[in-house]
Amino acid sequence: MLDDAAFEAFLRKQRPHPPVFSMDGLDGYLTALIIGPRFIDPRQWIGLFAGERALMALEGTTEALAVQTLVATYNRISTGLAETPEAWRPRFAQRKDGTFDPSDWSTAFLIATGFASSLWRPVLRGHAKTGDIIAPIRVMTDRGSRLDDEAVAAIARAVVAIRSYFMPKRVTAARR
Numbered sequence: 001m002l003d004d005a006a007f008e009a010f011l012r013k014q015r016p017h018p019p020v021f022s023m024d025g026l027d028g029y030l031t032a033l034i035i036g037p038r039f040i041d042p043r044q045w046i047g048l049f050a051g052e053r054a055l056m057a058l059e060g061t062t063e064a065l066a067v068q069t070l071v072a073t074y075n076r077i078s079t080g081l082a083e084t085p086e087a088w089r090p091r092f093a094q095r096k097d098g099t100f101d102p103s104d105w106s107t108a109f110l111i112a113t114g115f116a117s118s119l120w121r122p123v124l125r126g127h128a129k130t131g132d133i134i135a136p137i138r139v140m141t142d143r144g145s146r147l148d149d150e151a152v153a154a155i156a157r158a159v160v161a162i163r164s165y166f167m168p169k170r171v172t173a174a175r176r
Contacts, residue, residue, distance in 0.1 A: 001068045010066050011049065018049045020108045026073055027091035028105035032112035034078050035163035037119035038173055044115070046070055085160045089152055100147040102140035102155065109137055119169075123162055133161045 002010060004023045011021045020026050026049070033040045046055060050066040057063035080088040092100035113120040126132045136158040140147065147155075 001072055002062070002065045007066060007069045010062060014049070014051060019111050020049075020104065022093070022104045023073075024091050024093045024101075025104035025108040026070075027077065028108035029112040030070075030074050030077050031081075031090060031105075031159060032109045033115065034074065034081060035159060035166060036113065037116050037166045037169050039170060040115050042071070042074070081160065081163055085163070088160070089156050090159065092147065092152065095146065097146075100152055101143075102145050102147050102152075103143045106137050106140040106155075123165065130165055133158055133165065 007026075008022055011018050020029050033045065043055065046067060047053075049070055050057075050063055054063045054067050057067065077088075090102075090105055092102050092105050095101055113124060117124075121127075122130050123134050136151075136154045139145075140151075140155065
């Protein structure tokens with residue numbers, strides 16, 4: 001795998017540009033894919049980050065290491081949400097004052113909902129069944145947002161609630 005700095009440098013060099021350039025942005029993007037209304041095949045999104053041929057990259061190359069980084073990050077988020085949802089937290093950039101900057105994470109999260117935008121509609125726009133469970137995420141896209149630990153926990157609870165809402169749909173689709 002690549003460390004954070006090497007992976008972010010790799011992302012900045014990619015053409016066309018990937019959807020995100022930071023590890024916290026990647027965390028938000030992958031979180032949306034993981035909890036969304038349907039499974040998104042990794043072959044649909046890995047190329048957006050590591051290049052179209054990355055899945056066929058030779059072992060040990062930067063492209064292969066980037067794919068390993070993507071898969072490890074995906075698995076970490078997925079496992080955390082499945083096994084310890086009450087303890088799971090999104091990865092935000094930390095500011096010097098100790099607060100967290102959620103802008104890259106939340107923006108990337110919202111971008112990733114585009115893989116199944118019509119299926120995300122009840123969550124994105126609010127619905128009788130869902131209320132406005134995405135509100136803690138949506139309001140944090142501003143670059144000036146500063147979160148404390150309780151606000152981070154509120155976003156984590158929103159992620160878990162969204163996952164719970166979509167899980168029956170995902171299970172039904174997987175059985176087909």
